[in-house]
Amino acid sequence: MTETAHTLGASRTLWELVERRAALTPDRPVLLQQDRSLTFGELRDRAERCAAGLYGMGVRPGTVVAWQLPTRIETAVLSFALARLGAVQTPVIPFYRDREVGFALRESKAEYFAVPGVWRGFDHTDLAHRLGARGVFEAYGPASLPDGDPAVLPPPPASGQDVRWIYWTSGTTSDPKGVLHTDRSLIAGGSCLAHALHLTEDDVGSMAFPYAHIAGPDYTVMLLLYGFPAVMFEQFALPEALAEYRRHGVTVAGGSTAFYAMFLAEQRKLPPGEKLLPSLRLLAGGGAPKPPEVYHAVVREMGCQLTHGYGMTEVPMITMGSPDDTPENLATTEGRPPAGMEIRIADDGEVRLRGEAVCQGYLDPAQSAAAFDEDGFLITGDVGHVTASGHLVLTGRIKDIIIRKGENISAKEIEDLLHEHPGVGDAAVVGLPDPDRGERVCAVIEQPPGAEPLTLAGVTAFLRAQGLSVHKLPEQLEVVEALPRNETLRKVLKYKLRERYGAGPGPATG
Template identity: 30%
Template sequence: MTVEFTSAPERFTDYSVSDMVRRWAEERPNEPAYISPNESTTWAEYDRLADDVRAALLSLGDIPAVTVYLPDTVALHATLVGAYRAGVLAVAVGARSGPAELAHLMAAAGSTVLVTTGDNRGRPVAELSSDLSARDATPAHLVLVDPTEVTVDGSRAVDDHRVSAEFSVDDVCMLNSTSGTTGRPKLVMQTQRRWNAFAAIACRNAAMRPEEVVAAFVPAPFGFGLWTAHFLPALLGRPALVLDRFDAATAIDLMARHHATILACVSTQFRMMLHNQSSDLARLDTLRVMFTGGEAVPYTEAARFEEVTGALVLQFYGSNETGAASATTIYDDERTRLGTGGRLIDEMRVRVLDDGTGQGGVRRGQPAVRGPLMSPGYWNDAAANAELFTEDGWILLGDIVEVDETDRLRVVGRLADLIIRGGKNISALEVEDFIREHPAVEMVAAVGLPDPIFGERLCAAITVTPESDPPTLEQLTSWLRQRGITREYLPERLRVLEAMPVAPGGKIAKARVRQLVQTNAGDDDA
């Protein structure tokens, strides 16, 4: 393997991250692979930690899947590589997920092994285990991964060099969670080849060079975070800058000190950096490109980011399930880069379905894609797959788009009942299910309200049962926290209504609810 990724990226779709880590551990053993504010891990250390994880998982015998619940540090990436080498399906869960979501995903995957760390974002593992046990999700085995040691049920893992059935790049080797386009969190099946292909397109669109330094600040277990923090650095053989918790000032300082050339962040994160008063974005004089997305990219602020840093803002339009349908490149004009989702990707077939007929051939409607970037679908969820795929095998996205005569795509609306806060897809249905369990709540509607930093903020409108006192926002969020609800699913505004608006068909009229919560004064705000 003498060819560099940047010279022929499409030739690297046959190589796994595991292959590339082995290569760099041999060729560049003492060069950094992952850098965070307080530590740096070399390629040799990354490779060795992955092998320790592999040994730990093999010591447990025949296990179908492990749940990976780790912060966005080298421990997460080494665990994904170690599971791949062991031939064990990895179920990757975001570090900010609460125990209720974690328990749900473990059950959905049939996983009884939890891979975590002694203290995940300030939460001791003993407390986490207790919370899971209370939800009938007690792990049969606990694997703890720290930068220098891997333990299994309290004992250090020992490699007995047994042979394992390592995955291929076309095998489903990983599951990650998504709100998707329908309902509750689901597990998306992932192969290595699809994300290699995604990284290859990004390499071409950004005209990447062999000396890139990637600052990857998107939560790593999800699609955007996967290709920027896990796949791209391994393919390049170059260091990735990572944070276990995003902080704008820390991110800017880390990028300046290590001369980052590529930044990957959701729109909320770059807005936070723009508005940060304690750090100077002009220090980022080596930054060439920022990949962003996960939500609508604000034109004015993106243009300002380009002006201050000199970096060009690029994006993809797509989802965890589809990969991507369109993308922008460094060769596009400003209007295309910042005002559209870019042009349709050559490698993907994209058709736009008219809402009324469900047939292709129109330029405005619901997009569907088919090609090498798409996922195999949802894990063991036939009902969800029936909504995700058309009958002839195309994956649907939950938006309404327009595609112009030059194949530039622009999102003009959303079909799915999702709230996108800081790049995180929040299912309104799931939020409503949680809040509806409160004893004082009679009806509930969750909606997103526009916000200049986060894109949308989560608002809950409720009516209360007779004879009940309405909860305050603080009381409601405290009640939800006690039940282990993930932080992003906690409402930031609460409106108590005398009656819930209902549409003629009997469903809650969400558009009317949104109007009411925007104008209603005197209720709680975070």
């Protein structure tokens, strides 16, 4: 990290970070979206005017404000306006509907709720009123943001240790959890990402994920530290988004493993030697497991580097691969932690974390009490080990370990091998209840266009040839058109696969 970025990373609050970057490079762009752009100086000035408008509406330091807004320049302005006031903000993913939104509003006790009105054919204002939300206001286009004279504002917050952010876990198997963050925990997470990627002010990044995701501030902190811009995508889809990547000369793209696969699919439509994105030098992301073959395919076919990291809503960035890591480490590990992030591997292999980027717990005190061990380490539920070089290797989730006839089987090990099969586009391996074995191994596969149909016998023969132990071989094969994924980082929802196939007649024999 450059000395300037290191100094900025010591900022106490997000607003202090905005002010310091704006003073350094006020005229450099920070956010790009279609024909519009926003400079660091404009971000500071517009956010402060928006903060004054919010103050005139009654928002004060500590006021809880929920917002459910798409990835737009105005969303970032509103979020930093709330940071300027010292309000408590709770972002809600725009794709969430009555159940999740209602839960977030109730649990956070939000006093105001910012919505985009009608967005992508859905009336969010109607949803808000239907749920009985308080202080509903629309904040979608430039003219809709609250506006006022900054002279009315109280001093900006001085402490970065107060809880000012409530993020929501996905809630795929139960109600979401409200995760409590401070400005400093978000700055620490973004600093980890920035330090690992070795970016410069000449880079151009991209936000292809919901800004309301924990990756939003994670990525924005990186922009503020290094002073380079990012292209924002309100709706991300390929190949439609490629024109914007090319137009702005994006050098760093990514999101998660599903995004890498999407870029690869587009690259494979081109003649050999023709680059999909000539300016691209780095794909980077996290949020889901990365099979080694995906790394090798990106480097080989796209002609750029791929670095992958490990993070979660509770800890936005834990480890990150670095462009100067060895190919072996980039392919098989999640990178190294930054200074200040402690990783402990429990006796059962579970990964536990302690450091400034770790959240303060959950809205529910009982959930907080259960989330940390006696030494203050966050219990992640992930399983892995740390190599001699300090790189973290994840081998699965505690709940993703399949126990077949008393033997522990890693779903990730099988998935990584399946990704080497030319007839596999993506794969998820789950354990299903079985009266004889306890659990049986089920492989659910998404095939690329034009691939030869797969059979269970063919898949197991391939895995045997790859050296997989016989007791780990799948006993059930399901081929699907598309694996179920969430709407944020396109992570595969394995619980839906267990629900769909767990009550089935038993192993397939095709």
